[in-house]
Amino acid sequence: MSQLFSPRANVYSRVIIFGAVILVCGGGWATSEIFWSPYTTYVAVPFDQPVPFSHKHHVGDDGIDCRYCHNSVEKSRFAGMPTSETCMTCHSQIFNDAPVLAPVRESLATNMPLKWTRVHDLPDYVYFDHSIHVAKGLGCSTCHGRIDQMPITWRVNTLYMKWCLECHRAPQRFVRPQEKIYDMDWQSSRSQSVDGFQLVAQYQIDTSGRLTNCGTCHR
Amino acid sequence: MKSDEFAEGASEWPDELSRREFLRLAGASLALAGVGACTKQPIEKIVPYVKQPEGMVPGKPLHFATATTCNGYAQGIIVTSREGRPVKIEGNPDHPASLGATTIWAQADLLGLYDPDRAQEVMRGENISTWNDFLQDVDVALAAQQSNAGAGIHILTDTIRSPTLIAQLQAVLKRFPNAKWHRWNPIGPDSINGEVVVYDFTKAKVIVALDSDFLFMHPAALRYARDFALARRVADPTSARMSRLYVAEPTPTLTGANADHRIAIAARNIRALAKELAVRISASPRSAPLPDELVTFEPWIQTAANDLVANRGASIVITGNGQPIEVHDLIAKINDQLGSVGSTIARNSAVAGSGDAGPPITDRGYNQTESLGQLVSDMKTGDVELLIILGGNPVYDSPVDFDFASALTKVKVSVHHALHANETSRLCHWLIPAAHFLESWSDAVAFDGSISIVQPLIDPLYANISSDEMIGALIERPVRSAYEIVRETWRSTNPTPHFENDWRRALSDGVFRNIDFQSVRPAELHSAEVKTAEKISAERTGRNPMFLELLFRVRGRSRN
The missing domain is CATH 1.10.287 (Helix Hairpins)
Structure with a gap:
């Protein structure tokens, strides 16, 4: 064998x-x-937009409040996108013949909306509501980064579930006082470990574990 | 265990796909489904408004009051709209016919709006055409009618209770005095006694329903069910007592299921039953002994009659639309005799659908089958030169003896205005796609005469034309929009400076004019007609021991 x-x-x-x-x-x-x-x-990937809108210029240089354009951020799940009319409130006066703004003028003239590319896009199986996050002390820059320094808008966070849970598991690390919500410069200070818990209590954020239930976001 | 419990072969796994094979395929599908999910997020667009509508917060729904119709009667609804799209229908708590509830059909109306099988384009025969082309065709047809005062113009509609549409049709008849308006509702009664009767079930102590499903298949069922439940719910056991419900019905209904005393009786015997009841409560003299077919129901009749007499002024006797006009007259007489009119019953021939906006639409003695027969014979002789059919499907649902289809081919210009292309549309020269009620302005009258403005939630999804614009095509150029037509109807009844306020409030509340139940005057009953009814009733109540009864039960709603 x-x-x-x-x-x-x-x-x-x-x-x-x-x-x-x-x-x-x-x-x-x-x-x-x-x-x-x-x-x-898509983190740090700039998208092609119909108009190369610069948050750096509008927020950083001009100091326009976030809510001037994103006006439903405190009221609705959707923060709101500026209508063509909103753009033209200023741009009918300044830069009113800038070639780069031609799509906006055309939109208003033809009543056809601008089609922006979504930078922050959650999957459809996630329920997300801006208003509750703002009301409970989450500032713009926590998720959207230093938008006031972006000449064109990009994503600074993955928007993955792991990333969401960082805060849902420990909101005290990220919450800030109500008057600092729209403050782009805000940084958590050394006292955040103490202040955070105070703010969580003050905002009555549920710490019983409900924030990490599947059904909280996947409704 | 029984070995032949299942049909032969039913418990065997077919050979073609073995269990192992099946599991293998299922496993592979599952794995592939997982792999398929390994894609990155697609790039999506975000499209803001050009001009944001007032009061609109993106991401938040808006709610608008409007009305749906059940056999032409308004039922107030509140429609939820998300980003301009109606997504949910619920009842309007401020509307007397709804009180916050909806019917199953109202819930389903939304599916009608988004139905991809709806008629979408103006069709001239097989070809897509336009509304303007249609208007040109109508202009030619109308020009030929000027000389004979519109003798060739015929309009066929469903039961219509929209004050604006009635006013428009009246305007057509005024402009063309020889034109004819026929009404055909295949599930409606042949003729009705023309009266609008409103019941107050909260006050009734004794209710006798003869073939009437007033808790479900009734335009006011939502309201009546609520009122009925209120009178059955006794909070204080010492002072109040529950109402009692007697039901005689040929088929099982929700009302019968709620009855304290229910008898199953053939629909044809309801007439004799009503007559007997009238005798027992001394509303009419006895002219014949108790008919044989009622002998078994004697205890029920006597108990109901005793109860009615004992609760004079706090009773309701009601019958259904499936019963002929004589029964309705008998019931009216019984209610008169019991003194219910003015307390539990309000009766007014001028309430619904007429009001200030036009003449009564349910003329007493109007017989829809005769009217349709007249139309068909006119069509066959070629006298009908312009036929406008508003909704419905007479080719399918008119009596087969009429042979509506072949008569329709003899019409010079036939137009069908409908939500869906059906048998009738196919035989008409023109198909005008109707606007859904969530797409167009209109108005509607509720069971008690309250008027609702039907306001649209969305622009027509296709090239849809509303009924008002359709009829407008016969009387005006340019055809005004449905909004202008409806608004003008009510503006003309209320030419005061505060009309704008009233109008806006009506749109916000969903009720234009709430008719106060108690302010409705009881109408005089036509005694001569009741006598005739009694005579017919006596003649027709003959002995007929063996018979098969065929009943058409309405389990839906007529279109339009």
């Missing part, structure tokens, strides 16, 4: 065993890299 395994079988088995381990680990690593890369998360 001949040998069942030839001497080469040792090599084959090693290659297969180690190859499989490398393939699985490498595959996992590659998937994870793609998953967390800007290719998938």
Whole structure:
């Protein structure tokens, strides 16, 4: 009876065993890299917009309040996007013939809306409400970053569930006083570890674990 | 265990797909579904308004009061609208016919709006056409009618109770005195006694319903069910007592299920039953002994009659639309005799659908089958040169003896205005796609005469034309929008400076004019007609021991 395994079988088995381990680990690593890369998360990826709108100019330089354009942020799940008419309140007076604003003027003239590309886009299976987050002390810059320094808008956070849960598990790390909500410069100070809990109590944020229930966001 | 519990082969797994094969496929599908989810978020657009509507907060729904109709009667509803799209219908608490409730049909109206099978384009025969082309065709047809005062113009409608539409149709008849307006509602009674009767079930101690499903299949069912429940709910056991409900009905209904005393009786015997009841409460003299078919119901009749007499002035006797006009007259007489009119019953022939806006629409003695027959014979002789059919589907649902379809082909210009293309549309020269009530302005009258303005929630999804614009095409150029037509109807009844306020309030509340129940005067009953009814009733109540009764029960709502 001949040998069942030839001497080469040792090599084959090693290659297969180690190859499989490398393939699985490498595959996992590659998937994870793609998953967390800007290719998938769109973090720091600028989008093409009909008008290259600069928050840096409007917020940082001009000091326009967020709510001038995003006027339903305190009232509705949707923060609101400025209507063409809103843009033209100023731009009928200043830069009123700037070529870059031609799409806005055309929109108002033809009554056809501008079509912006969504920068912050949650999946449809997530329920998100701006008004409650603002009311409970979450500032704009916590999620949207230093929008006042962005010449064109990009995403600074992944908007992944892991990222949401960071705050839903420990809101005291992120909440800020109501008067600082729209403050782009606000940074959590050293006393946040104390102030945070006070603010959580003051805002009556539910700490019983309800914030991390599936049904809180996946309704 | 019984071995032949299932049909032969029913418990066997078919050979084609083995259990193992099935699991393999199911597993593969599951795995692939997981892989399919491994995509990144697609790029999406965000589209703000050009000019944001007043009072609108993006992301928040708006609510508007309007009205749906049940057999032409208004039922107030409140429609939720998200970003300009109606998404949910609920009852209007301020509307007397709703009190915050809706029918199953009102809930489903939303599906009618978004139904992809709706008629979408103006069709001339097989070809897509336009409203302006249609108007040109109508102009030619109307020009030919000027000389003979519109003798060739015929309009066929469903039961209509919209004051504006009635006023418009009256205007057509005024402009073309020889034109004819026919009404055909396949599920309605042949003729009705023309009276509007409103019941107050909160005050009734004894209710006798003869073939009337007033708790469900009734335009005021939502209100009546609420009122009825109120009188059945006794908070204080010492002073008040529950109302008692007697029901005689040929088919099981919700009302019968709520009855304290229910009998199953053939619909044809309701007439004799009403007659007997009238005798027992001394509303009319006995002219014949108790008919044989009522013998088994003797105890029920006697108990009901005793109860009615004992609760004089606090009783309701009601019958359904499936019963002929004689029964309605008998019931009216019984209620008169019991002194209920003015306390539990308000009767007025001038309440609904007439008011200030036009003549009564339910003329006493109007027989819709005769009217339709007249139309068909006119069509067959070629006398009908312009036929406008508003809604409905007479080719399908008119009596087959009329042969409506072949008569329709002899009409010079036939126009069908409908939500859906159906058998009638196919045989008409023109199909005008009707606007859904959530897309157009209109008005409607509730069971008690309250008027609601029907306001649209959305622009027509397709090239839809409202009924008012359709009839407007016969009398005016340019055809005004439905909004202007409806508004003008009410503006002309209220030419005061505060009309604008009233109008806006009506749109906000959903009720234009709430008729006070008690202010409605009881109308005189026509005694001669009741005598005739009694005579017919006596003649027709013959012995007929074996019969098969075919009843058409309305389990839906007529279109329009």
